[in-house]
Amino acid sequence: MNEFDNKPEVGGIAVDRLRTIVERIERLEEERKGLANDIKDIYAEAKSAGFDVPVIRRIIRARKQEPAEVEEQETLFDVYRRALGM
Amino acid sequence: MNEFDNKPEVGGIAVDRLRTIVERIERLEEERKGLANDIKDIYAEAKSAGFDVPVIRRIIRARKQEPAEVEEQETLFDVYRRALGM
Amino acid sequence: MNEFDNKPEVGGIAVDRLRTIVERIERLEEERKGLANDIKDIYAEAKSAGFDVPVIRRIIRARKQEPAEVEEQETLFDVYRRALGM
Amino acid sequence: MNEFDNKPEVGGIAVDRLRTIVERIERLEEERKGLANDIKDIYAEAKSAGFDVPVIRRIIRARKQEPAEVEEQETLFDVYRRALGM
Numbered sequence: 001m002n003e004f005d006n007k008p009e010v011g012g013i014a015v016d017r018l019r020t021i022v023e024r025i026e027r028l029e030e031e032r033k034g035l036a037n038d039i040k041d042i043y044a045e046a047k048s049a050g051f052d053v054p055v056i057r058r059i060i061r062a063r064k065q066e067p068a069e070v071e072e073q074e075t076l077f078d079v080y081r082r083a084l085g086m
Numbered sequence: 087m088n089e090f091d092n093k094p095e096v097g098g099i100a101v102d103r104l105r106t107i108v109e110r111i112e113r114l115e116e117e118r119k120g121l122a123n124d125i126k127d128i129y130a131e132a133k134s135a136g137f138d139v140p141v142i143r144r145i146i147r148a149r150k151q152e153p154a155e156v157e158e159q160e161t162l163f164d165v166y167r168r169a170l171g172m
Numbered sequence: 173m174n175e176f177d178n179k180p181e182v183g184g185i186a187v188d189r190l191r192t193i194v195e196r197i198e199r200l201e202e203e204r205k206g207l208a209n210d211i212k213d214i215y216a217e218a219k220s221a222g223f224d225v226p227v228i229r230r231i232i233r234a235r236k237q238e239p240a241e242v243e244e245q246e247t248l249f250d251v252y253r254r255a256l257g258m
Numbered sequence: 259m260n261e262f263d264n265k266p267e268v269g270g271i272a273v274d275r276l277r278t279i280v281e282r283i284e285r286l287e288e289e290r291k292g293l294a295n296d297i298k299d300i301y302a303e304a305k306s307a308g309f310d311v312p313v314i315r316r317i318i319r320a321r322k323q324e325p326a327e328v329e330e331q332e333t334l335f336d337v338y339r340r341a342l343g344m
Contacts, residue, residue, distance in 0.1 A: 013337055013338070014135070015341045015342075018142075018338060018342065019341075021131070021135075021137065022142065022146060022342065025125055025128050025129070025146060028124050028125050028128070029146070032118060032122065032125070035114050035118045035121065036118065038114050039111055039115065042110055042111050042114070043111070049100070049103060051104060051107065051252075052244075052245065052248050054245065055245050055252060056107065056108065056111075058245075058249055059108060059252050059253065060108060060111060060115075062249075062253070062258065063108070063256075070253070073224065073226065073227050073230075074250075077227050077231070077234075077246075080231050080271070080276060081231065081234070083273045084273075084276065084280065086234065086235065086242070099251055099252070099255050101255045105255075105256060138330075138331065138334050141331050141335050141338060144331075144335055145338050145339065145342065148335075148339070149344065153344055156339070156344070158310075159310065159312065160335075160336075162310050163313050163316055163317070163320075163332075164332075166185070166190060166313060166314070166317050167317065167320070167328075169185050169190055169191075170187075170190065170191060170194065170317065170321075172320065172321065186307070190309065190314075193303070193304045193307075193309065193314065194314065197297055197300050197301070197314075197318060198318060200293050200296050200297050200300070201297065203293055204290060204293045207286050207289055207293065208290065211286050214279060214282055214283050214286070215283070218279045221272070228280065228283075231280060232283060232287070235280070235284070
């Protein structure tokens with residue numbers, strides 16, 4: 001038992017409110033960490049199924065763009081690469 | 087309908103497997119974005135309830151440490167601050 | 173003048189050493205911020221010269237890889253895109 | 259020698275301009291990496307001189323704030339910690 005138990009407000013602080021806020025954030029951060037691990041697991045699964053992980057990451061970014069924009073960037077990438085002798 | 091429909095494997099690529107992997111990652115990333123927004127909302131709620139958001143962030147970090155370690159770092163912070171005339 | 177002036181060590185803290193460390197870090201962080209701004213300026217210049225900035229970023233990443241690896245990833249990206257009907 | 263040598267503009271691309279832009283960015287990124295390593299070295303030096311590295315990081319953040327604001331956040335941190343029984 002600590003000094004603030006049964007004291008709804010201390011020094012202008014609503015103790016229960018603060019505790020609720022902190023615990024909700026911690027719970028959501030826990031879930032977020034869980035999701036990040038799930039995503040990592042899927043990439044590991046993709047890798048062991050023989051897929052190229054950096055290319056899958058690019059696919060996922062590209063699916064948020066318009067197909068025509070992806071196509072144009074591919075073309076430009078090739079032009080720039082050849083221009084630089086890569 | 088695209089060229090790979092009804093073709094379970096093309097150029098060594100298991101099309102369905104790739105599609106499943108990409109869609110699962112996208113779903114989890116969507117959830118992750120949702121959680122990030124939920125956390126942001128709680129901080130906004132904390133702010134409008136009169137709490138100091140950067141201090142709540144520090145509280146959440148500190149709750150992952152041992153109390154004695156938090157205490158020691160507070161003491162050192164004060165010593166260093168005074169040493170530097172802050 | 174603060175309480176630690178002319179006191180080379182206070183509470184086990186070598187005041188001058190601490191001050192030197194902190195000031196060196198601050199100076200380097202200042203330089204780092206300057207470089208980040210310089211890089212941003214070059215990208216802005218590239219954009220106004222008509223170049224595609226995200227593609228230049230990819231070029232810079234690709235130049236750290238082996239050409240054969242870049243080539244293979246381009247090929248895989250096309251295969252995956254077609255497989256997914258993008 | 260590559261296909262673009264002696265060709266100042268190819269497919270609307272000013273080859274020399276592109277090369278200059280890419281090389282300037284690479285040089286600045288190299289310098290930035292050097293600075294990041296220098297900063298890491300100073301933290302390592304601070305650690306071996308007996309300083310607490312996370313506390314030095316906080317000091318450096320705090321020096322960008324007003325002293326009164328730092329003071330107020332320290333006070334609130336203590337109030338919140340006690341409220342939560344930490």
